[in-house]
Amino acid sequence: MKINLNDTIVACSTKIARQAISIIRLSGEQALEITNKIISKKLENNNKMQIRKIYDGNDIIDESLILTFVNGKSFTGENIVEIHCHGGILLTKKIISLLISYGARPALPGEFSQRAYLNGKINLIQAESINNLIDSKNELALKISAMNLEGKNNRALQEMKIKLIDIISKIQTSIDYPDYDDVEGSSAEEIKTDLQILKNDTLKILEVSKRFNILNHGINTLILGETNVGKSSLLNSLISEEKAIVTDFEGTTRDIVEGQLNFDNFTLNLIDTAGIRNTNDKVEQIGIEKSISLIESSNLILFVINKSKINYELYEKIKNKKHIVVLNKAELLNMNEIEDIKGKFNNIVAVSALNSDIKNLIQWIENEFDNGDLLEIEVPILSNSFHIEMFKNILKLLSNSEENINQGFTTDLINVDLYEILKIINNLLGIYDADEEVIDNIFRKYCLGK
């Protein structure tokens, strides 16, 4: 079904729940007219707050604060009315159904943002950053999402686009004016160097975006080790909560237990697992299989050992993943014993989960995942998997162009791929008319004095 973008849409922007205030939002040409049907006095056609009684037929059902955004000065670029009514479930639903009966259509999920995008108010990355802003689990994710919403990515994408248009223009000029053989920078070698710069930018975008997404969704952290080494105690100590059952019986934890730990700049999604051992207990066996199967999808493994419980076979399975060996129950050992075990691994800290003495581990994690530099990085940071796919496509097209140059193909063939990239960037920026921009650029920068 094709959605009609001329409809006036309505939705509740807050939860429909028992609460102080609910915010009902309408967007579309008829937003004011439809609202006027359920209030005592017509709304003034300006960007102001107005108080109105709301009627169901002749019955007053509420008195609400109403905000109007007109003349394109709104989030969607259309007329918007926001009704801040009292937050009863029945009342909110009633107002929405009245508005629908007077011609509004229930909005589809994300339709307000979609309209903002289609009306050039925000680009795709900004639309996504609204989601991120809402979902942010830690301070840094919040800051980066806010920066993207404000347009940081926009500027970075624009810069990338300028570089791209520059290359396309050079190639286009040398095609259009074949006799004019000294179009500056249009030799195959020079184009290759320019493309390499773009390729590096793209690789950086993908790398930084991957880091941001781990940061935004939380670092999946697996607590893995033999039975009874203190994995559940470590989880409890990290999240300062008695979440997992701890006993001195081997095989206490059978299913996974999850907890979350927020640092300023990142979040750990902690997963305590069943301890690894040979067992005939069917339930425990399933738990152990689950523990092992989680290795692959984790971003970090806390590999817990004790002096007498070092499972090298298990260590082989995780040593190529990002990990730290956690020597637990260290308060029972003397310095020499600790140093001796530390010598067996590159990456190891000694802790005592029982005494909540885990500062060495916390410090290591903080150093590893600080991520503060993401704030300074100038390249766009993408969070939507679809946008990331778009950039992977750009990378493919750039590699293709490079390959074509290496094979000695003519530059017009290379431009086909570059135009494709321009289309992708323009899509992200919410601009569609690519050709005109290139022509513009050619005549501005490479007019050749003709």
Ligand SMILES: Nc1nc2c(ncn2[C@@H]2O[C@H](COP(=O)(O)OP(=O)(O)OP(=O)(O)O)[C@@H](O)[C@H]2O)c(=O)[nH]1
């Ligand atoms: N001395 C000492 N004992 C600890 C420490 N951490 C945990 N323990 C004890 O070790 C025993 C096992 O702890 P758990 O946290 O249940 O161990 P686990 O690795 O989760 O065990 P399973 O769930 O069976 O795999 C309990 O008696 C804990 O109190 C520690 O740092 N020092």
Ligand SMILES: [Mg+2]
């Ligand atoms: Mg346990």
